[in-house]
Amino acid sequence: MSRKLGRSSRGRSASRVALIAVVVGALAAVAAVSTATARPHPTATLGKAAGCPFKNGEIRAFQTLDLTGVAGDIGPSTYRMAQIWVPYLNAHGGILGCKLVVDIVDEPFPDVQQCLRHYREAIASNKYDFYFGSFNSACMAVLPSLTNKAGKAVIANSAADHQPFFNPKFQKYNFHGAVSTFLEGRGVAVFAKKEGWKRVSTITPNFSYGQDIARAFVQYFKKIQPGAKILAQQFPAFGEKNMAPFINAVVAPKPDAVVGGEFSTDILTFWKQWIAAGIKIPNLTLSGSPNLELITSASQLPPNSFGFLRGDYSVLKKTPIGALVSKLYIAKYGHSSHPLPSGWAYAWVSGLQMAKGLIEKTKSLDPNAWVKLVEGGKFTFQSPYQTGSTSVDPINHMANTCVTVGHLIFVKGTPVQTQARYDPKNEISVCMNDILTPTEAKQITTNPRVSAAAAQYAYTH
Amino acid sequence: MLLGTSGAIYGIQILSGLGSAAGLFLVASGLTLIFGALRVINFAHGSLYMIGAYLAITFSGKIGFGNYTFFATVLVASILVALIGLAAEVTVFRRIYQRTVLTQLIVTFAFVLIIGGAMRQVYGTQAKLTGTPPFLKGGVHLFGGSSVPDFSIYQIFLIALAGVVAIALWAILYKTNLGRDIRAAVSDPELLSYSGVNVRILFTGVFMLGCFFAGLAGATYGQQGGVDLTIDVQVILRAFVIIVIGGLGSLRGALVASILVGVVEALGTLWVPKASLVIVFAVLVAVLAVRPQGLFGTRTA
Numbered sequence: 001m002s003r004k005l006g007r008s009s010r011g012r013s014a015s016r017v018a019l020i021a022v023v024v025g026a027l028a029a030v031a032a033v034s035t036a037t038a039r040p041h042p043t044a045t046l047g048k049a050a051g052c053p054f055k056n057g058e059i060r061a062f063q064t065l066d067l068t069g070v071a072g073d074i075g076p077s078t079y080r081m082a083q084i085w086v087p088y089l090n091a092h093g094g095i096l097g098c099k100l101v102v103d104i105v106d107e108p109f110p111d112v113q114q115c116l117r118h119y120r121e122a123i124a125s126n127k128y129d130f131y132f133g134s135f136n137s138a139c140m141a142v143l144p145s146l147t148n149k150a151g152k153a154v155i156a157n158s159a160a161d162h163q164p165f166f167n168p169k170f171q172k173y174n175f176h177g178a179v180s181t182f183l184e185g186r187g188v189a190v191f192a193k194k195e196g197w198k199r200v201s202t203i204t205p206n207f208s209y210g211q212d213i214a215r216a217f218v219q220y221f222k223k224i225q226p227g228a229k230i231l232a233q234q235f236p237a238f239g240e241k242n243m244a245p246f247i248n249a250v251v252a253p254k255p256d257a258v259v260g261g262e263f264s265t266d267i268l269t270f271w272k273q274w275i276a277a278g279i280k281i282p283n284l285t286l287s288g289s290p291n292l293e294l295i296t297s298a299s300q301l302p303p304n305s306f307g308f309l310r311g312d313y314s315v316l317k318k319t320p321i322g323a324l325v326s327k328l329y330i331a332k333y334g335h336s337s338h339p340l341p342s343g344w345a346y347a348w349v350s351g352l353q354m355a356k357g358l359i360e361k362t363k364s365l366d367p368n369a370w371v372k373l374v375e376g377g378k379f380t381f382q383s384p385y386q387t388g389s390t391s392v393d394p395i396n397h398m399a400n401t402c403v404t405v406g407h408l409i410f411v412k413g414t415p416v417q418t419q420a421r422y423d424p425k426n427e428i429s430v431c432m433n434d435i436l437t438p439t440e441a442k443q444i445t446t447n448p449r450v451s452a453a454a455a456q457y458a459y460t461h
Numbered sequence: 462m463l464l465g466t467s468g469a470i471y472g473i474q475i476l477s478g479l480g481s482a483a484g485l486f487l488v489a490s491g492l493t494l495i496f497g498a499l500r501v502i503n504f505a506h507g508s509l510y511m512i513g514a515y516l517a518i519t520f521s522g523k524i525g526f527g528n529y530t531f532f533a534t535v536l537v538a539s540i541l542v543a544l545i546g547l548a549a550e551v552t553v554f555r556r557i558y559q560r561t562v563l564t565q566l567i568v569t570f571a572f573v574l575i576i577g578g579a580m581r582q583v584y585g586t587q588a589k590l591t592g593t594p595p596f597l598k599g600g601v602h603l604f605g606g607s608s609v610p611d612f613s614i615y616q617i618f619l620i621a622l623a624g625v626v627a628i629a630l631w632a633i634l635y636k637t638n639l640g641r642d643i644r645a646a647v648s649d650p651e652l653l654s655y656s657g658v659n660v661r662i663l664f665t666g667v668f669m670l671g672c673f674f675a676g677l678a679g680a681t682y683g684q685q686g687g688v689d690l691t692i693d694v695q696v697i698l699r700a701f702v703i704i705v706i707g708g709l710g711s712l713r714g715a716l717v718a719s720i721l722v723g724v725v726e727a728l729g730t731l732w733v734p735k736a737s738l739v740i741v742f743a744v745l746v747a748v749l750a751v752r753p754q755g756l757f758g759t760r761t762a
Contacts, residue, residue, distance in 0.1 A: 245727035269686025277610035
C-alpha cells in the first residue's frame with residue numbers, strides 16, 4: 001500500500017485551515033496571559049464627595065509584576081496582597097478621601113522589553129499619577145529614566161535593585177519603599193560575620209539582581225570582617241538545570257560557607273544537587289514563601305541551610321502594619337497554597353505605604369513636593385518593617401527597611417506556616433540605618449539638594 | 462583518591478559536564494531524529510519535554526518516586542508524550558513537512574505558546590519539585606579530599622540512560638528494516654512510497670519516536686531540579702545549538718556536540734565564571750566558522 005506525498009487542493013485547503021487555527025489559538029493564549037490586570041473595587045464613599053483634592057476623585061498608579069513568568073508564584077502572591085491592601089485602604093477612607101487605583105499588568109519575567117513596553121504605554125496614556133517599580137530588576141534599572149523624563153515619581157516596591165538610587169543613575173523622582181539588593185547584600189554580610197565565616201564563595205544568578213547583590217555583599221563583607229576572603233564567585237544563568245559545575249567550582253576552594261542569591265525554582269535545583277553532592281558546609285539563598293512551601297520533607301532541605309528575605313512573617317508579624325496585613329492575608333488565604341504573605345508582599349505594602357505617606361503629608365501628587373519633603377529629612381511613614389515610624393534617607397530616598405537573615409529549619413506538621421522556615425532562635429533583622437551612615441550615603445549618592453542638617457536629623461531620628 | 466585536589470576538581474567538573482551532556486543529548490536526539498527524517502524544525506520539542514516533566518511529577522505525586530514506580534512513571538510519561546505527538550502530527554505537523562522553514566517555525570512556535578498556556582492553566586505558575594528514587598539518591602566520592610563534592614548518582618543514571626538511547630537509536634536506524642526505510646525516506650520519500658512503504662505512517666512513527674525521547678528527557682533530565690513553565694524554551698535553545706554544532710539531522714553529531722558543549726561549559730565555569738552564559742554560543746560560533754554544516758553535517762547545494 002503506497003500513497004503519494006503530494007497534496008490535493010482539498011488537502012491544501014484543510015492544511016490552511018489548520019494553520020490558521022493554530023496561529024489563532026496561539027494569539028488567544030498570548031492574549032489570555034497578558035491581560036491579567038487588577039482593579040481594586042471601591043468599598044467606601046470616596047472621591048470629591050469625601051474631600052479628595054485631586055481630579056476625578058482618585059489617585060491612579062501603575063505597575064508591572066511577574067504573574068506568569070519564571071519566578072513562579074512570587075508575583076501572584078504579591079498580587080494577592082495588592083488585592084487585599086488596596087481595597088482595605090479604600091474601605092478606610094482611601095488616601096485623603098481619594099480612591100486609590102493600582103493597575104497591575106503582567107510582565108512575564110525575565111522579559112525586560114515587555115516590562116518596559118508596558119511602562120512606556122502607561123506613561124503615554126497620561127492616566128497615571130505615579131508608578132510603582134517593576135518586578136524585574138533589569139527593567140527597574142532602566143525604568144527611572146522613563147518616569148523621570150515624564151516628570152513622574154517611581155517608587156520601588158518589588159524589584160530590589162539599588163542601582164537607580166546610587167551614582168551615576170540616581171534621579172530625583174526615584175523612591176525606594178522596599179528592601180534593596182544593597183541592603184540584602186550588606187545584611188547577609190552582617191550575618192556572615194556573626195556566624196564567624198571568613199572564607200566565603202558566592203553563587204548568584206547572572207543578571208542585574210544577582211550581580212548587584214554579590215557586589216554589595218563582597219564589598220561590605222571585606223569591610224566589616226577582618227581577614228575576609230572571597231574564594232570563588234559563580235553566576236549561573238537563571239533557570240540553570242545543572243548546578244553541579246557551579247557548585248563544584250564554589251565548594252572546591254574549601255570555603256566556610258557558600259553565600260548566594262539563588263531564588264525561585266533555582267533554589268530547588270540548587271538544593272537538590274547540593275544534597276546529592278554530599279556537601280555539609282553552610283549555604284545561604286534568597287529563601288522564603290512561596291518557595292519554601294515546596295519543601296515537604298526534611299531530606300529536601302540541605303543541612304546547614306540559611307536564607308535571607310525581604311522580611312519574614314516571623315519578624316514582621318510583630319509590627320503594627322505587618323501584623324495587620326498578615327492578619328488580613330491569612331484570613332483570606334491562610335488555608336490556600338500560599339498561607340502566609342511572602343517577603344515580596346510585605347515589600348509591596350511598604351512601597352504603597354510610602355506613597356500614602358508622601359501624598360498625605362504633601363497633599364499633592366507633584367513629585368517635586370515629594371522630593372522637597374523627603375530631602376527635608378523629616379519624612380516618615382508606617383511600613384511593615386518598623387514598630388514605630390519608618391524614616392526615609394533624604395540623600396538617596398531609600399526607606400529604612402529591614403532584611404531578615406537566618407537559619408532555615410524544617411518543622412513538621414504545622415497548619416499555617418510553611419514546614420521549612422526561618423528559625424526564630426537564629427535570625428536577625430538588619431535595617432538600612434544599620435549598614436549605611438550619612439557619610440557613606442553622601443559618598444555613593446550625589447544629592448546637593450540635601451543639607452547637612454537634614455541628613456543629620458534623618459539619621460538621628 | 463584518584464587525583465590531587467586541583468586535578469580532582471577538573472575530574473569532577475568534566476563528569477558534571479558529561480551529566481549536562483547526557484541531558485542535552487536526550488533532548489537533542491529526538492529533535493535531530495525528527496529533523497533528519499522529516500525535515501521539520503520542531504521548535505515545540507521543548508514543550509513536549511516540558512509535558513514529560515510535568516506528567517512525571519503528576520504520576521510521582523500519585524504513586525511516589527520509589528525504585529520501581531520511578532521507571533513506571535518515566536515510561537508512562539514518555540508514552541503519553543508520544544501519543545500527544547501522534548495527535549499533533551496527524552492534525553498539523555504532517556501538513557507542514559513540505560512547507561518553508563518560516564512556516565514550520567511559526568507553526569511550531571504557535572505550539573510552544575499553546576502548550577505553555579495550557580500547562581499554566583493546569584499546573585499554575587508555582588515551580589514543582591519531586592523526590593528522588595532511593596536508588597538514585599546521594600552521590601559517590603570519586604575525586605580528591607573532602608572539599609571536592611560527590612558526583613551525583615542521578616547524573617550517573619542520566620549518562621547511562623543517554624548511552625542506552627544512543628545505542629538504541631543507532632540500532633534502530635542502522636540495524637533494522639525500519640531504520641532502512643527512515644533513511645530512504647530522508648533521501649527520497651516519493652521513491653520509497655513506490656516501493657510499497659506507507660511513508661505517511663512511517664513519518665508519523667518517526668515523529669512519535671522523537672516525541673517519546675522528548676518525554677523521556679523531560680521525565681528524567683527535567684527532574685534533577687525544580688520544574689517550571691520555562692524549561693521548554695530554555696532546553697530547546699540549547700538543543701538547537703547542539704544539533705547545529707553536530708550537524709542538522711546527525712545523531713552522531715548530536716552526541717558529540719552534547720559532550721563538547723557540556724564539558725566545555727563545565728570547565729568554562731572554572732576558567733571564566735562571569736562569562737559562563739556565553740560559552741555555549743562561543744562553541745557554536747567556533748564550530749560554524751570552521752564547518753558551517755556542523756561537525757557531522759553534510760553540505761547542501
